[in-house]
Every structure is written in structure tokens, then in C-alpha cells.
Amino acid sequence: MATVAARILNPPLLAYQRPEAITPGTRGSWNLRDMVFPSGAVIESWAFTSLVDPQYLVNDGPTGTNTFLADLVGMCNKTGLKCDMPALGPWDPRHSIEQRLAAAKDAAQRKFGKECQMVLVLLERKQTSGESPYALVKQAGDSALGIRTQCFAADKAGIGRNARPPKGRLQYCANVAMKINTKMGGVNVKLLDDPQQPKVVPVVGTVPFMVFGADVTHPTSFHPDDPSIAAVTASYDRTLGRFMSRVLRQGHRQEVIGALQEVVQGMLKEFHRRNNGRKPQALIYYRDGVADSQFPAVLEHEYTAFRKACYALEEGYCPPITFVVVQKRHNTRLFPTEGADRSGNCLPGTVVDSEICHPTQFDFFLNSHAGLQGHNKPAHYHVLVDENGFSADALQLFTYWQCYLYCRCTRSVSYVPAAYYAHLAAFRGRLMKREADEGSMVSSGSGSGERGPEVLQRSCGTATPTCACSTPKGSMGHGLLWQLMRSA
Incomplete structure (x- = not known):
């Protein structure tokens, strides 16, 4: 155990269509009640189908299917989406899952006269x-x-004949509505634009910018033919609420993303298309899942891939790049000496960037989320390249504020959403890989690797004592002493 100095960063002001601004305070969470999304999607054609045995379902009553759908549609419209009751697809248990989805898709086409957007x-x-x-x-x-x-x-x-009376259904429907709105291109929450402080986003807030995230998931087997799956995500508007993703298949346990240049180049073109011909003037790249020993190889290849992608887009195009590695697999824990949250964890926004960090390199530990159960694990951020000129305070604040913009919940999450989305996309890519192995179309991409990366097409230890010390108050938040236990 060692006592080190820490700071608590100020939480962001969040913007909705109604109310215009809220502050989550030090709780790291807020309630969606009576709030309207800043950008609600319009659903013109959608359908519903069931994989539950029909004998266990009822149509009406408190636990009926139609009652739930009415509650869900009501919550969607209340939070800013625009939609009608979905078409009902046939629930024939003899049909495969793909056949049921296809039948539901056809039912939406017949009811609304438009191509089905969601099932x-x-x-x-x-x-x-x-x-x-x-x-x-x-x-x-x-x-x-x-x-x-x-x-x-x-x-x-x-839902169901033997189901318990629904408890907390409105909250459940609100959570589902958030997912639906995001999938349909809406924005669930954004940072408040302050006319007296136009640079809401530190350093890069006054220019078009993109935030990238990347992760690679490796197979559990050691068979050389079992590939790793890489995923890259990127924002395409300044709300940081809309992201695009690409999933790639590459060599067995290959950590470096081989086809990154082609992926980044395509994402830059998509940003250019969606932003009236403007190109991003700053790039921030959060790379998840890289061990310390892999820093040189990943930096050499992936930073070069970003540069080549920019040069390929336009000669002389050279936006500054900030390259940050995000690590969650470490044995460092932070314990508060005062001001703990209700679960006994550090308050959201707690950052430690001295004493237990590297003496010469730029890295920091950030506890960005409120604990629900057990003890929090802070994320460890290593800044490998910073051409945008972030100060330590600015990059920590920028990273922390993004953790409030995760689209699936009204809480700040444990690490930056761009890397979080890449992690989710990589695991989804493993499901797509299984389908591709069974015969669906796979498009080859160029790049290095044992098998050559392939783009999967998708339509949409021991305690180590350290000295106890403290440092003066930081420039953001207030200084506190924290107990830290670090295991090797």
C-alpha cells in the first residue's frame, strides 16, 4: 500500500433536447426520466418476431406481448424517436431463425410499404x-x-403466461429505446455546447476531428488456422454519438492490425462524405488490448498506416495524430482515503498521473466510472504519440468526458467509448466469422499477416511496496490523498 496524490476531474455538462443541460455530479450516472434525446431517429418500417414457444405467450394483459410492444413504442416516442407499432411476423417454431427474420422483414414491407429497417x-x-x-x-x-x-x-x-408482473418495465423500455435510437442513427446524449466557451472539447474542439478506437480479439484455441478478429471504429460527427465500424479477419494471434491503412482511408472518405466535403484536422486514436512489450511494433505499423491513409486521401494532407493505448489488464487498484462513493470506490474522474506512472513517458490511471459491485479497476492510458499538443490535463479531461457518451446506458463507463465499441465489434465479428466459414461472402483486403486480413462484410501477483508521498493540488478538481495497492 502506498499513499499517492490524485485529482478529481470535473464532470461534463450533458445536453438533451429536453432538458437542455444536466450535470451528473460525482455520481457518474443520471436518470432518463422525462428526457428527450438530442437527435431522435425516425423508424418508418420495422417488425417484431418471437423465438419463444407460442404456448408460453399471451397477447394481452400485463404480461402480454402486445402490451409490452405498446409500452416500448410509447417510450420510444416519448424519448424523441418517431415510430408506429411494428408489424407482427409469423411465429412458426418449425422455421429457422433466419426464416423467421425474413418473414418478419416481409411483414414490415407489406404493412408500411417500405423496406424494413429493423426487426x-x-x-x-x-x-x-x-x-x-x-x-x-x-x-x-x-x-x-x-x-x-x-x-x-x-x-x-x-412477458409470458407464467411471467411475474412487470416491475421496472419503463426503465427497461427506456434502455431498449436507447439501443434502438443508436442503431437507427440517432444521438442519445452529447456534450453541452456553451456559446461562451466554444472549445467544449479541449484542444481539438474548434476544428473537425475524428476519434478512432481499435481492438483485436484472439481465439481461445492455439490452432494456427483459427484467426484473430480486429475491429476499428471511428466517429463521424462532433457529437461523438455516431460511429462507424469495420471488422477484419487476420492471422492467428496477430495483434498488429494488418489492413489498417485501407480501413482508415475508407473511414476518412466516409467522414468527408458526411461532413460536406470537410476533412478532419485532428485524429485521436485509442488502441485497446496492447501489452507493454508490443508498443514498438504496434506504434511503428499502425501510426505509419494512419499516415499513409492520409497521404493516399490527398497529397500534403497531414493532420496531427494522438495515439493512446488503453489497458485494463493490470493489477493496480485505487482506494480512497476520503470522499468515497456509496460502494466504497473512488469517485468518477479520479486520475493519478505521478509516482506510480512511468518517470519519463506520458501515462495515467483514470477511474471514470462509479462502482456497482466490488472494487473498480481504473483504466491505464499510455500516450505514445501526441502531435495535437494536448496537455496532461486536457487529454485526461477529453478522455474522461467521452466516458459519459456511451450510447447504451446513462452512466459513465470504465474506459473510452471508441475503444469500447471496437471491443464489442470484434466479438460480433467472431460471430460473423463463424457464418463466413459456413459459406457466406468474405471480401479479401490487402495487408500483412499469415493469412492476409479479410474484411467481413456487414450491411449495416505480489504486492510491491512504494513510498508514501503527496503532491500539491492539481490544476483541475481538488487534490486528495488516496491509498493505492499495486501488485506486480
Whole structure:
């Protein structure tokens, strides 16, 4: 145990269409009640289907399917989306999951006279293993039919003949509405634009910028033919609420993303298209899952890939790049000596950037989320390149504020959303990889690696004592002493 100095960063002001501004304070969370999304999507054609045995379902009553759909549609419209009751697809248990989704898609086409945009799928319960109904729904929607899907569990939604009376359904519907709005291109929350402080985003807030995230998930087996799956995400507007993603298949346990240049080049073109011909003037890249020993190789290849992608887009185009590695697999824990949250953890925004960090390099520990159960693990950020000229305070604040913009919940999350989304996309890519192995179309991409990366097409230890010391108050927030236990 060692006592070190820490700071608490100020939380952001968040903007909705109504109310115009809220502050989450030091809780790291807020309630969506009576709030309207800043940008609500319009759903013109969608459908509902069920994978639950029909004999266990009822149509009406408190636990009825129609009652839940009415509550969900009401919550969607209340929070800013525009939608009608979805078309009901046939629930024939003899049909495969892909056939049920296709039938629901056709039902939406018949009812609304437009191409189906999304299918709601009722599952008995949420399971995410490779052969679970949830995984099969995502495989069919992403790889075979090219349509968005939104699953929800009957036991959580209070649906079924023997289900308990729904408790907390409105909160559950609000959470589902957030996911639907994001998938349909809406924005759930954004940082407040202050006319007296136009640089709401530090350093890069006055110019067009892009935030990238990347992660690689490796197979559990050691068979050389089992590939790793890489995913890259990127923002395409200044709200940091809309992201695009690309998923790639590459060599077995290959950490360096081989086809990064082609992916980044395509994302820059997409940003250019969506922003009236403007190119980003600053790039911030958060790379997840890189060990310290891999820093030189990843930096050499992936930084070069960014530069080549910019040069390929336009000769002389050379925006500044900030390259940050995000690590969660470490044994450092922070314990507050005062001012703990209700779970006994450090308050959201706690940052430590001295004494336990590298003596010459730029790195810091950031506890950006409020604990729900157990003890928090702070994220460890290593800044490998910073051509944008962030100060330590500015980059820490920029990173922390982004953690409030995660689209799936009204909480700050444990690490920056761009890397979080890449992590989710990489695991989704593994489901698509299984479908591709069974015969669906895979498009080859160029790059290095044992097998050559492939773009998967998607339509949408021991305690080590340290000395106890403290430092003066930081420039943001107030200085506090914290107990830190670091294990090697």
C-alpha cells in the first residue's frame, strides 16, 4: 500500500433536447426520466418476431406481448424517436431463425410499404454464447439478411403466461429505446455546447476531428488456422454519438492490425462524405488490448498506416495524430482515503498521473466510472504519440468526458467509448466469422499477416511496496490523498 496524490476531474455538462443541460455530479450516472434525446431517429418500417414457444405467450394483459410492444413504442416516442407499432411476423417454431427474420422483414414491407429497417426479436432469456439464439439472430441479421436486429429477453421484459408482473418495465423500455435510437442513427446524449466557451472539447474542439478506437480479439484455441478478429471504429460527427465500424479477419494471434491503412482511408472518405466535403484536422486514436512489450511494433505499423491513409486521401494532407493505448489488464487498484462513493470506490474522474506512472513517458490511471459491485479497476492510458499538443490535463479531461457518451446506458463507463465499441465489434465479428466459414461472402483486403486480413462484410501477483508521498493540488478538481495497492 502506498499513499499517492490524485485529482478529481470535473464532470461534463450533458445536453438533451429536453432538458437542455444536466450535470451528473460525482455520481457518474443520471436518470432518463422525462428526457428527450438530442437527435431522435425516425423508424418508418420495422417488425417484431418471437423465438419463444407460442404456448408460453399471451397477447394481452400485463404480461402480454402486445402490451409490452405498446409500452416500448410509447417510450420510444416519448424519448424523441418517431415510430408506429411494428408489424407482427409469423411465429412458426418449425422455421429457422433466419426464416423467421425474413418473414418478419416481409411483414414490415407489406404493412408500411417500405423496406424494413429493423426487426425486434423476443428471446426467452439473454445468452451470448456462440450457439445461443441471440448469437444466431445476430449472425442471420448481420451476415445473411443485412438488417438491424434488437433483441430483448422475456424474463427481463415481463412477458409470458407464467411471467411475474412487470416491475421496472419503463426503465427497461427506456434502455431498449436507447439501443434502438443508436442503431437507427440517432444521438442519445452529447456534450453541452456553451456559446461562451466554444472549445467544449479541449484542444481539438474548434476544428473537425475524428476519434478512432481499435481492438483485436484472439481465439481461445492455439490452432494456427483459427484467426484473430480486429475491429476499428471511428466517429463521424462532433457529437461523438455516431460511429462507424469495420471488422477484419487476420492471422492467428496477430495483434498488429494488418489492413489498417485501407480501413482508415475508407473511414476518412466516409467522414468527408458526411461532413460536406470537410476533412478532419485532428485524429485521436485509442488502441485497446496492447501489452507493454508490443508498443514498438504496434506504434511503428499502425501510426505509419494512419499516415499513409492520409497521404493516399490527398497529397500534403497531414493532420496531427494522438495515439493512446488503453489497458485494463493490470493489477493496480485505487482506494480512497476520503470522499468515497456509496460502494466504497473512488469517485468518477479520479486520475493519478505521478509516482506510480512511468518517470519519463506520458501515462495515467483514470477511474471514470462509479462502482456497482466490488472494487473498480481504473483504466491505464499510455500516450505514445501526441502531435495535437494536448496537455496532461486536457487529454485526461477529453478522455474522461467521452466516458459519459456511451450510447447504451446513462452512466459513465470504465474506459473510452471508441475503444469500447471496437471491443464489442470484434466479438460480433467472431460471430460473423463463424457464418463466413459456413459459406457466406468474405471480401479479401490487402495487408500483412499469415493469412492476409479479410474484411467481413456487414450491411449495416505480489504486492510491491512504494513510498508514501503527496503532491500539491492539481490544476483541475481538488487534490486528495488516496491509498493505492499495486501488485506486480
